[in-house]
Amino acid sequence: MLILGIETSCDETSVALLEIKNAKFFLRQNLVYSQIKIHQKYGGVVPEVAARRHVEKIAPLIEKALKESGKKISAIAVTAGPGLAIALMVGVETARALSYLLKIPLIAVNHIEAHIYANWLPPSFHSNKNIFPALCLIVSGGHTELLLMKDHGRYKLIGQTKDDAVGECFDKVGKILGLPYPGGPAVAALAKKGNAAAIDFPRPMLNTPDFDFSYSGLKTAVLYYAQKPKNNLNFPKCVVTINDICASFQAAAFDVLIAKTAKAVKKLKVKSLILGGGVAANTNLQKRITNTIGQEFPSVKIFLPENKFCGDNAAMTAAAGYWHYLKKDFTPWQKIKINPEWELV
Ligand code: KG4
Ligand code: ZN
Numbered sequence: 131m132l133i134l135g136i137e138t139s140c141d142e143t144s145v146a147l148l149e150i151k152n153a154k155f156f157l158r159q160n161l162v163y164s165q166i167k168i169h170q171k172y173g174g175v176v177p178e179v180a181a182r183r184h185v186e187k188i189a190p191l192i193e194k195a196l197k198e199s200g201k202k203i204s205a206i207a208v209t210a211g212p213g214l215a216i217a218l219m220v221g222v223e224t225a226r227a228l229s230y231l232l233k234i235p236l237i238a239v240n241h242i243e244a245h246i247y248a249n250w251l252p253p254s255f256h257s258n259k260n261i262f263p264a265l266c267l268i269v270s271g272g273h274t275e276l277l278l279m280k281d282h283g284r285y286k287l288i289g290q291t292k293d294d295a296v297g298e299c300f301d302k303v304g305k306i307l308g309l310p311y312p313g314g315p316a317v318a319a320l321a322k323k324g325n326a327a328a329i330d331f332p333r334p335m336l337n338t339p340d341f342d343f344s345y346s347g348l349k350t351a352v353l354y355y356a357q358k359p360k361n362n363l364n365f366p367k368c369v370v371t372i373n374d375i376c377a378s379f380q381a382a383a384f385d386v387l388i389a390k391t392a393k394a395v396k397k398l399k400v401k402s403l404i405l406g407g408g409v410a411a412n413t414n415l416q417k418r419i420t421n422t423i424g425q426e427f428p429s430v431k432i433f434l435p436e437n438k439f440c441g442d443n444a445a446m447t448a449a450a451g452y453w454h455y456l457k458k459d460f461t462p463w464q465k466i467k468i469n470p471e472w473e474l475v
Pocket of ligand 2: 441
């Protein structure tokens, strides 16, 4: 069977074709049109600009994805939320029209769930047994969440950010330091060359008994640091470099993420840890998670999505859609709605 995936929740227009044979995934197409260059000149995503680009790109991408398939599509899986309302609308309205015209069942996919299912995309994943209960750490531009996944489609929220998401914090720090949008990859690249112990930035909520996070204070700490005349990178006697600021900020951001994740792994006695979201592409985070969790909890399997499936893409939307397909969890074309604030649990 084939699932057509559609994703337009933010600044990537993406269409995928996922074939499922004997419960194994074979990704036939995953077309991703990134709008980063367009939004770069505004320093962030402008929703209306994003939606207009989605409108221009979505139909040609669908045409391209379906061109060589020749097979019948069994379902259309579309991101219905969370995300930017007018961006989501483009994908959902396109999916609605296709479902009506071609008489194909429609599946509304939650974007956070899609980030989790990015891990299922490599065919090798399917040989894994005893994954559940799993702890999912979702780290993206809009979310920082720890979720307990008891089985397919069964989630419990363990903790989340009280203010900014960790990816958003990277983006804001990038902006403070004059780096191009999105700040995440730019800050991560400079952090590789810096000294992580150079500046002792705060680790908000590190020792609180819950599993929540807070990133807005850390961002403000970087802002105040950069604003102090003696720390001005153009000041002749300034001893820190922009690389040191990035490395120290990144270390502070990840210390909290890793400590709370380790605490949740211990408390919930999970069998695996599943990462997802744009920030999961960060190699320093991947290494630190693998080392810390691997050493402290050697029996816990750690799943990191392939790099190309960390950021937004429709392949993961189709993968999440498959589990809903099995449960016949369809939404009639007349009823599907965007849900910009859609909480998974
Ligand atoms: O999952 P995603 O593509 O979109 C949302 O659903 O939000 O995540 C995008 C976020 C951005 O904030 C971006 O700066 C961040 O992921 N990001 C990174 C890295 N690559 C992307 N943050 C830190 N290090 C990276 N290597
Ligand atoms: Zn995302």
